[in-house]
Amino acid sequence: MTEEQAEAFMNAAAAALDLPVDPAHRPGVIANLRLAARMASLVEGKALTVHQEPAPVFRP
Amino acid sequence: MKAAAIAQAIRRGQRRAIDVTEEALADIAARDGRFNAFTEVTAARARAEALAVDQTIAAGRDPGPLAGVPYAVKNLFDLEGIATLAGSKIERDAKPAARDGFLVRKMAAAGAVCTGALNMDEYAYGFTTENAHEGACRNPHDVTRIAGGSSGGSAAAVAAGLVPITLGSDTNGSIRVPSSLCGIFGLKPTYGRLSRAGSYPFVASLDHLGPFAGDLTDLALAYDVLQGFDPEDPAQTRQPLEPVTPRLSAGIEGLRFAVADGHFARNGHAEAFAAVEAIARVAGATRRLVVPDAARGRAAAFLITMAEGGNLHMADLRTRAQDFDPGTRDRFLAGAMLPAHWITQAQRLRADYRASVLKLFAETDILIAPATPFAATPIGQANIELEGELVPIRPNLGIFTQPISCIGLPVLAVPLADPTVAGTPNGLPIGVQLIAAPWREDVLFRAAAALERAGVVSAPPVRA
Known part of the structure; x- marks a missing residue:
């Protein structure tokens, strides 16, 4: 995720979520979105089958 | 003074709980200014609890295994009558807690005396306890350095000898990181x-x-009284009470140890790996086992943390983001925006990663891994060199703890008795993680007790 992509994503998500981001907080949010994207690429680096369910299990 | 010795003296009538409490309160008042571990001292409560212990003894009844033992809690535990701050400024507006948290009630039932609430990273999101609202918590071994976090006050209060036992929380390493940096014992039990x-x-x-705790016997005593089923925690698993105190003398005969390899053998300074080797030598660990997908597991925990944390604080992020600690705010804001796909994939990977790691326990009983990538860094320092690259300290302090809590394995963080053996800067403390299969806290305590008897594991003394 480039800086520009992160900024565009932040703007879109902030609008969709009704979550205002103060101009002073924008650089930090962008940096954290880019860090999260690096973590996501690690997570996505392993292929899972459709039968592999998420860890949390709800018990009624 | 150790908790076990205090409780024994009080139970035998050699000392009064109120006298021990007054000494502890005076000590905290005199010395905590150096460490900034306490955010609130609950003197009236402590005196009332101590007097109740003395009255119980006078009436000939059993005052409990922690009779009159002073302790304190990370300020995210509910203490009746006090707002639960969780390290924040925002929660100063919250109503006082209507009753004590479950574990606080367990400590009270065992006769322990609560002396106060302790400093932490805001909303537990951090590894340094450089809290913008309360000030940084300072490491008793060198007050110019961090105590670690997020349960920094919990570790510093014990290392400084202000109380023998504290309680804290660990989501990604917040018990194990400050235990390592302050040179004490910390237990992150099995998830649930x-x-x-x-x-x-x-x-x-x-x-x-x-x-x-500063001593393994005290840690075992505390853990044993904290166990018990509580229908109010939806994630708790109904387990039988499994006291570990009787297991402390069992020895390590028959226990298999292995050193965690792969992710756990890089990404740190030499002292972190030297500490592992020093303990592995005494434990007789000759095998090395690669923990498969540890970096992916860490990444999954990282994403889940950001997203759930962001979600939890959405209302305040929308209306008063400026009131958050700058150290946590931007991460919460970004976390609130993460795509659902990343989080669901992280939770699916987490299950896959758990299955891979659990297979290791067919070959070993205990994995030995570094607890932190380096010893305590100076307060205010943002970056550190790691493998030739300048990296931020805050997230990297959890690089070895985060992959383990991701899948809920029990971990005992043990301090290296002589950190100079590992070559830490100025002999600063450093700890090591002993990791077991789910629900096997018993083998962790057995192993740590044997290592303590062998002299390789104990809280290094604080030099004045």
Whole structure:
């Protein structure tokens, strides 16, 4: 995720979520979105089958 | 003074709980200014609890195994009559807690005396306890350095000798990181072992609570009284009470140890690996086992933490983001925006990663891994060199703890008795993680006790 992509994503998500981001907080949010994207690429680096369910299990 | 000795003296009538409490309160008042471990001292409560212990003894009844032992809790535990701050400024507006958290009630039932609430990273999101609202917590071994976090006050209070036992929480390493940097024992039990009800949540998928102590016997005593089923924690698993105190003398005969390899053998300074080797030598660990997908597991925990944390604080992020600690705010804001796909994939990977790691326990009983990539860094320092690259300290302090709490394995963080053996800067403390299969806290205590008897594991003394 480039800086520009992160900024565009932040703007879109902030609008969709009704979550205002103060101009002073924008650089930090962008940096954290880019860090999260690096973590996501690690997570996505392993292929899972459709039968592999998420860890949390709800018990009624 | 150790908790076990205090309780014994009080139970035998050699000392009064109120006298021990007054001494502890005076000591905290005199010395905590140096460490900034306490955010609130609950003197009236402590005196009332101590007097109740003395009255119980006078009436000939059993005052409990922790009779008159002073302790304190990370300020995310509910204490009746006090707002639960969780390290924040925002919660100063919250109503006082209506009753104590479950683990605080357990400590009270065992006769322990609560002396106060302790400093932490805001909303438990951090590894340094450089809290913008309360000030940084300072490491008793060198007050110019961090105590670690997020349960920094819990570790510093014990290392400084202000109280023998504290309670804290660990989502990604917040018990194990400060234990390592302050040179004390800390237990992150199996996910679902101890009730979290009556504590301020952070990441429901990953939150654990647990005790700290300067001595393994005291840690075992605390852990044994904290166990018990609580229907108010939806993530708690109904387990039988499994006291570990009787296991401390069992020895390590028959226990298999292995050193965690791969992710756990890089990404740190030489002292972190030297500490592992020093303990592995005494434990007789000759095998090395690669923990498969550890970096992916860490990444999954990282994403789940951001997203659940962001979700939890959405209302305040929308209306008063400026009131958050700058150290946590931007991460919460970004976390609130993460795509659902990343989080669901992280939770699916987490299950896959758990299955891979659990297979290791067919070959070993205990994995030995570094607890932190380096010893305590100076307060205010943002970056550190790691493998030739300048990296931020805050997230990297959890690089070895985060992959383990991701899948809820029990961990005992043990301090290297002589950190100079590992070559830490100025002999600063450093700890090591002993990791077991789910629900096997018993083998961790057995192993740590044997290592303590062998002299390789103990809290290094604080030099004045």
